[in-house]
Amino acid sequence: MTVGDYPLREKIVVVTGGGGGLSFEFVKLAVEQNNKVIIADLRLTPAAEEFVKMNSKPHAESGSKPHVESESGHVIFTQCDVAVWADLNHLVTVSMDRFGDVPDVYVAGAGLFEKGPYSFFTDEESDRYTLMDVNASHPIKLTRIGMKASLPRNKKTVVAIVASMAGLYPLYPSPVYNASKHAVVGFVKCMKPADVEENVKIVAVCPGLVDTPLWTDDIKAAWKFDESIKLSAKDIADTILQVIEDGQYPGGTVMTHTHYAGRRVEEFVDIEALVAPLKESSYGPVREILRKEREGHNYEEEEGHNHNENHDHGQKEKQEQKQDHEEK
Numbered sequence: 001m002t003v004g005d006y007p008l009r010e011k012i013v014v015v016t017g018g019g020g021g022l023s024f025e026f027v028k029l030a031v032e033q034n035n036k037v038i039i040a041d042l043r044l045t046p047a048a049e050e051f052v053k054m055n056s057k058p059h060a061e062s063g064s065k066p067h068v069e070s071e072s073g074h075v076i077f078t079q080c081d082v083a084v085w086a087d088l089n090h091l092v093t094v095s096m097d098r099f100g101d102v103p104d105v106y107v108a109g110a111g112l113f114e115k116g117p118y119s120f121f122t123d124e125e126s127d128r129y130t131l132m133d134v135n136a137s138h139p140i141k142l143t144r145i146g147m148k149a150s151l152p153r154n155k156k157t158v159v160a161i162v163a164s165m166a167g168l169y170p171l172y173p174s175p176v177y178n179a180s181k182h183a184v185v186g187f188v189k190c191m192k193p194a195d196v197e198e199n200v201k202i203v204a205v206c207p208g209l210v211d212t213p214l215w216t217d218d219i220k221a222a223w224k225f226d227e228s229i230k231l232s233a234k235d236i237a238d239t240i241l242q243v244i245e246d247g248q249y250p251g252g253t254v255m256t257h258t259h260y261a262g263r264r265v266e267e268f269v270d271i272e273a274l275v276a277p278l279k280e281s282s283y284g285p286v287r288e289i290l291r292k293e294r295e296g297h298n299y300e301e302e303e304g305h306n307h308n309e310n311h312d313h314g315q316k317e318k319q320e321q322k323q324d325h326e327e328k
Contacts, residue, residue: 002196002201002250003157003200003247006158006247008033009033010034011104011105012036012037012105013030013036013037013103013105014103014106014142015030015037015038015039016041016106017108018037018040019039020047020048022212022237023109024047025234026237026240027039027075036098036099037075037076038094039075041077041079041110044077045213076098082133083130088141091145102149103146104156106146106158107159107160108142108159108184109162110134111131111162111214112131112135112177113174114174120174120176131176132183135180135183136187139187140184143161143202151198151200151290155199156201157201158202158203158244159202159203160244161202161203161205162236163181163254164206165207165256166181166182167183168182168185168256184204188204188252188253189268192252195250197283198294203243203249203255205243206254206255206256207231207236208229208257208260209259210235229259236257243255254268
């Protein structure tokens, strides 16, 4: 049994990076289809702010996190640093508090490019590769959070990760960015069985050239941005919607979308089919862990404990965070 066809209507949707760029385009699509949407981002672009605040009212959320919802109650903005796991965990609490249930869909759209055109070679990161936290660790952890929230409720869930064509091919000048996107493509491929095993469908979209805030003027100049082959943010938002809704795209699907080839499902060798004995021996412990979660895991209590324990640490990390997280 798989998630199958999954019309995105009257559901709860979390969108990281939804404060602008292509993730904001997806937010608008989701709202048009009568879903309740949580925008998780550091800030809103003016267009997104106008969208959210149209007939809006402030809401004082527990934990003193900035939060605004529309008068209709269908859109919430909650400030979130996706590199801080306590912030990601808190998104489930926001959903429970405001909408009465855990999210149905998670769209991991927040992303970063390298600090400069050739930042790996110019050593512009002094402490850590922040984009690995944002581009790789955040969607992976968000997936695990979504599973832990949905399994005890026997709730079908979809996680859509915005990757990139950079996750399929090497590119010498931007090795860290490409490595981060390779990481999530590999993760989605690994998580293919979760659709059948747990009714959690995990997919990725790999856009080609898209004109988003990641493409600053200096990056465009250095990389000779070609306006003739760019896709719009709306194009990619439509693709994300398609892989979420359409049952012909099961868990593990990696959908590419480029100017020259349109939408295509990337084909991979299913190595598990070649090593069936390994599959049976290695799946057992995972099935047991998730069975226990489904039968007795109390997500709310754990999230509340972790949030109280990590909130101060998370706030400190956020204050020290100097890298802006642009919306993919």
